[in-house]
Amino acid sequence: MVGIDQSFAGLAGGYLQCLLSGNGDGAWHLVKQAMADGVPIRDLYLQVFQPCQYEVGRLWEANEATVAQEHYCTAATQTIMSRLHARVFSAERTGRSAVVVGVGGELHEIGARMVADFLEMKGWDTRYLGPNLPPDEISRNVIAHDPDLVCLSCTMTYHVSLVEQTVAGLREAKARAKVLVGGLPFNRDPELWRRTGADGWAPDAGSLVDWLRAAAW
Amino acid sequence: MTLRFAVRCNAAGIITEVLRGAAPLGVPFLDLLDGGSLGKARRFVAQVALQGAVSGWEFNVLAGDSAEAVQFTGLLDDDGGYRIIAANLPPGFEQAARLHNELVSSQRDLGRQNASLERVNRELQQFAATVSHDLRAPLRNIRLLIGLFESKAPQLLDERAALWLSHIVANAERMQRLLDRTLEYASAEGAPLRLEAVPLNEVVDVTANPYVTRGDLPAVQGDRVQLERLFQNLFDNALAYRREETPRIEVHARPAGSYWRIAVSDNGLGIASADQSRIFEMFGRVNPRGEGVGIGLATCRQVVHRHQGEIWVKSGLGEGSTFYVTLPAAATSPELGSRPVDGIAIADH
Numbered sequence: 001m002v003g004i005d006q007s008f009a010g011l012a013g014g015y016l017q018c019l020l021s022g023n024g025d026g027a028w029h030l031v032k033q034a035m036a037d038g039v040p041i042r043d044l045y046l047q048v049f050q051p052c053q054y055e056v057g058r059l060w061e062a063n064e065a066t067v068a069q070e071h072y073c074t075a076a077t078q079t080i081m082s083r084l085h086a087r088v089f090s091a092e093r094t095g096r097s098a099v100v101v102g103v104g105g106e107l108h109e110i111g112a113r114m115v116a117d118f119l120e121m122k123g124w125d126t127r128y129l130g131p132n133l134p135p136d137e138i139s140r141n142v143i144a145h146d147p148d149l150v151c152l153s154c155t156m157t158y159h160v161s162l163v164e165q166t167v168a169g170l171r172e173a174k175a176r177a178k179v180l181v182g183g184l185p186f187n188r189d190p191e192l193w194r195r196t197g198a199d200g201w202a203p204d205a206g207s208l209v210d211w212l213r214a215a216a217w
Numbered sequence: 218m219t220l221r222f223a224v225r226c227n228a229a230g231i232i233t234e235v236l237r238g239a240a241p242l243g244v245p246f247l248d249l250l251d252g253g254s255l256g257k258a259r260r261f262v263a264q265v266a267l268q269g270a271v272s273g274w275e276f277n278v279l280a281g282d283s284a285e286a287v288q289f290t291g292l293l294d295d296d297g298g299y300r301i302i303a304a305n306l307p308p309g310f311e312q313a314a315r316l317h318n319e320l321v322s323s324q325r326d327l328g329r330q331n332a333s334l335e336r337v338n339r340e341l342q343q344f345a346a347t348v349s350h351d352l353r354a355p356l357r358n359i360r361l362l363i364g365l366f367e368s369k370a371p372q373l374l375d376e377r378a379a380l381w382l383s384h385i386v387a388n389a390e391r392m393q394r395l396l397d398r399t400l401e402y403a404s405a406e407g408a409p410l411r412l413e414a415v416p417l418n419e420v421v422d423v424t425a426n427p428y429v430t431r432g433d434l435p436a437v438q439g440d441r442v443q444l445e446r447l448f449q450n451l452f453d454n455a456l457a458y459r460r461e462e463t464p465r466i467e468v469h470a471r472p473a474g475s476y477w478r479i480a481v482s483d484n485g486l487g488i489a490s491a492d493q494s495r496i497f498e499m500f501g502r503v504n505p506r507g508e509g510v511g512i513g514l515a516t517c518r519q520v521v522h523r524h525q526g527e528i529w530v531k532s533g534l535g536e537g538s539t540f541y542v543t544l545p546a547a548a549t550s551p552e553l554g555s556r557p558v559d560g561i562a563i564a565d566h
């Protein structure tokens with residue numbers, strides 16, 4: 001998983017404090033300031049947004065944050081990510097394309113969006129289908145758009161079987177794309193992805209794009 | 218919040234009695250929960266034993282092949298067993314998450330489309346710049362050759378040929394203007410803005426246009442070169458569509474929030490209201506026989522938009538035209554707020 005760089009601890013801490021107290025504007029202000037100071041989007045995503053989401057989950061588990069707070073943090077971070085779009089989508093196109101989607105029933109979507117945004121920042125054309133699509137819908141979409149890469153995201157352990165089904169469906173439909181999987185269950189058990197029939201796995205959006213580049217995909 | 222279930226457990230955590238709602242008997246209470254909540258639930262049980270009463274803990278309860286967040290209260294009984302009350306969180310959380318996900322997904326789509334439109338736009342600008350630049354050289358040669366013809370071989374031309382040649386020259390000149398303006402338009406888009414406080418008095422005066430009079434104008438936050446281009450084009454446009462009488466162009470300013478609204482009015486032909494929406498478009502020329510090439514006002518709009526301002530026109534056929542432009546006030550404009558109207562009193566248009 002992502003090693004958290006201590007130099008971002010202050011920023012991430014301030015950001016989380018803002019969100020836990022319901023101050024989305026304050027959080028956005030910190031992000032804007034960080035960008036003005038030259039912090040790249042990649043670090044904002046992986047060193048601020050992601051660890052803060054994990055921390056919110058931990059606080060909930062420790063009974064120090066409520067579901068309402070967690071919802072607020074998530075919604076505010078999603079909104080802030082939207083406000084970074086102009087920077088995310090400005091990369092030079094490479095002509096490669098990807099479909100990114102959360103498997104059926106999944107409501108967790110920040111991870112999948114990060115994956116899509118990271119690909120976009122590397123010049124991929126991404127089609128982000130949201131977090132909540134059943135296997136045959138995914139197959140239909142992939143066949144229709146014929147991307148080079150399919151990224152399946154899954155957070156709930158009980159959705160891993162849906163990932164398997166989706167991969168099987170894609171193979172059956174003879175989709176040309178390589179299929180990668182990722183999300184919490186695969187991070188907890190780094191061998192789990194093999195069971196899904198996918199072509200690969202990456203622990204986070206940053207290592208995904210690094211790996212794609214190293215493999216010259 | 219509505220009650221989901223209330224159960225009694227023995228000291229080992231096995232459900233021994235269902236007090237309210239539906240829950241299985243004889244199984245460990247922890248079995249009702251999603252695996253991700255177990256650690257938290259164990260701490261909850263420990264807290265109940267320690268404090269006697271604990272409330273407001275949220276865990277995820279298995280429901281079919283998914284899980285739902287539920288709020289728990291625990292009460293210790295004298296025999297070491299405990300009662301557990303589970304309440305559903307207010308409905309709508311999940312729905313809200315779903316709707317929000319949809320919203321941000323469509324925002325993302327819009328963001329992507331926007332970016333690709335901008336890319337296409339940039340490519341078009343570049344194309345226009347390249348083409349107009351490359352066309353200028355052959356055009357120059359044509360004009361040079363015609364000039365040679367006229368000066369060195371006038372005896373070869375009869376009256377009709379001379380007339381035709383003069384038409385060719387006029388057209389070549391027109392084409393030259395068209396290319397210059399296209400190039401100007403295309404290159405303005407790409408050039409980064411160099412923002413500074415620019416006194417509009419200087420910008421207007423530098424055009425040295427004898428038909429222009431102005432009030433005392435403020436300083437705006439802008440790119441001097443582009444602002445000069447803006448006013449130059451507005452004045453050129455006014456002159457291109459002048460009437461027989463002596464042209465008169467007036468420039469005034471009044472504050473509009475953190476912006477200045479500049480009015481450039483002329484006594485020219487005016488623009489029919491049906492044509493007013495077209496004039497700011499590329500080649501949106503109203504009078505095809507006029508001198509304009511139909512790029513000037515598009516350039517104006519481009520410059521104004523790049524300064525986060527607006528441009529519009531108020532006019533009627535035969536009434537002259539007033540072009541309004543809003544531009545951000547200079548960062549340290551002392552005039553703003555302290556002086557409501559510029560030196561020359563004008564009626565609000």
Ligand code: B12
Nearest residue numbers: 053057107108109111151153181182183204205253285286
């Ligand atoms: C926010 C959140 C929610 C929000 C999500 C809203 C939204 N729009 O996303 C809501 C409130 C909807 C929610 C609901 C639920 N949640 Co929740 N949620 C979280 C929380 C706090 C943060 C998730 C997050 O945003 N992470 C940040 C992103 C950036 O990280 P990520 O997902 O890991 O993604 C990265 C990598 O995994 C990887 N990656 C992800 N996908 C892919 C794909 C590919 C191809 C690749 C290569 C890489 C990759 O790259 C990403 C970016 O770097 C987590 C806590 C946690 N530790 O994760 C709990 C958590 C995931 N939720 C949990 C639970 C139990 C639930 C619910 C059952 C609770 C309930 N009762 O309602 C429901 C289930 C809903 C459903 N059907 O999906 C548990 C899951 C336990 C488990 N796995 O079994 C967690 C861990 C909390 C906990 N400790 O109990 N949740």
